[in-house]
Amino acid sequence: xxxxxxxxxxxxxxxxxxxxxxxxxxxxxxxxxxxxxxxxxxxxxxxxxxxxxxxxxxxxxxxxxxxxxxxxxxxxxxxxxxxxxxxxxxxxxxxxxxxxxxxxxxxxxxxxxxxxxxxxxxxxxxxxxxxxxxxxxxxxxxxxxxxxxxxxxxxxxxxxxxxxxxxxxxxxxxxxxxxxxxxxxxxxxxxxxxxxxxxxxxxxxxxxxxxxxxxxxxxxxxxxxxxxxxxxxxxxxxxxxxxxxxxxxxxxxxxxxxxxxxxxxxxxxxxxxxxxxxxxxxxxxxxxxxxxxxxxxxx
Numbered sequence: 106x107x108x109x110x111x112x113x114x115x116x117x118x119x120x121x122x123x124x125x126x127x128x129x130x131x132x133x134x135x136x137x138x139x140x141x142x143x144x145x146x147x148x149x150x151x152x153x154x155x156x157x158x159x160x161x162x163x164x165x166x167x168x169x170x171x172x173x174x175x176x177x178x179x180x181x182x183x184x185x186x187x188x189x190x191x192x193x194x195x196x197x198x199x200x201x202x203x204x205x206x207x208x209x210x211x212x213x214x215x216x217x218x219x220x221x222x223x224x225x226x227x228x229x230x231x232x233x234x235x236x237x238x239x240x241x242x243x244x245x246x247x248x249x250x251x252x253x254x255x256x257x258x259x260x261x262x263x264x265x266x267x268x269x270x271x272x273x274x275x276x277x278x279x280x281x282x283x284x285x286x287x288x289x290x291x292x293x294x295x296x297x298x299x300x301x302x303x304x305x306x307x308x309x310x311x312x313x314x315x316x317x318x319x320x321x322x323x324x325x326x327x328x329x330x331x332x333x334x335x336x337x338x339x340x341x342x343x344x345x346x347x348x349x350x351x352x353x354x355x356x357x358x359x360x361x362x363x364x365x366x367x368x369x370x371x372x373x374x375x376x377x378x379x380x381x382x383x384x385x386x387x388x389x390x391x392x393x394x395x396x397x398x399x400x401x402x403x404x
Contacts, residue, residue: 203347
């Protein structure tokens with residue numbers, strides 16, 4: 106972290122004169138779907154306020170109805186920052202490789218920088234494996250979600266074949282929260298949502314969609330059971346619009362780099378649960394997901 110901060114200071118010092126001509130007058134943050142808009146606004150208000158204090162300009166939060174709303178905002182230049190899933194970043198990059206720069210990602214408590222797609226069902230359904238979910242109603246989260254569609258869809262198709270034939274019906278719930286609540290209420294027989302896979306099941310793991318739903322009182326984890334788990338998925342990147350002034354990018358990166366030390370409560374909200382740190386990440390870390398996304402898109 107010290108090395109990163111020193112590098113940012115040096116970069117800012119070298120380019121300060123040029124950057125003075127590129128001052129911004131506002132900063133827009135896009136928040137991915139997966140929970141209702143008001144909860145997203147409430148959970149990230151601390152982050153909005155911190156960014157506003159750091160940059161000295163008005164900062165607004167935007168909560169599009171789906172993942173693609175954030176992606177299009179970044180591509181169109183109306184959003185300056187977002188924390189994308191790996192698949193969302195892949196789509197952004199494949200549409201315009203010059204749109205955004207990756208900066209940081211989440212490091213879990215065990216030092217890993219990945220998470221899982223977790224298949225689950227109601228405990229009283231009798232479904233304890235994906236094999237037992239055959240012929241049932243199954244929900245993915247969003248077409249642009251890594252753990253809510255891209256990875257589990259690919260892995261499940263590899264094992265079970267065409268999913269529309271394997272399940273009685275395949276639906277898109279609209280987000281991870283909607284999938285969890287939908288299964289809990291019996292709207293879907295089974296679904297997938299994301300988690301770091303660490304900690305206690307009854308807590309909703311240490312971080313992820315289950316933890317956020319459990320913290321919000323939307324689900325009792327004892328009412329649902331895990332029935333499947335994907336391979337480890339690379340944690341998605343925080344990204345900044347590439348054409349932002351360098352000093353703005355440096356300030357944002359430096360602020361997030363020390364957030365777990367300076368404001369762990371807000372970092373918990375941003376990370377959707379417990380984590381160790383936010384750490385540097387690079388484009389090359391997502392080449393595998395980009396390749397998978399190209400296959401999905403038929404590119």
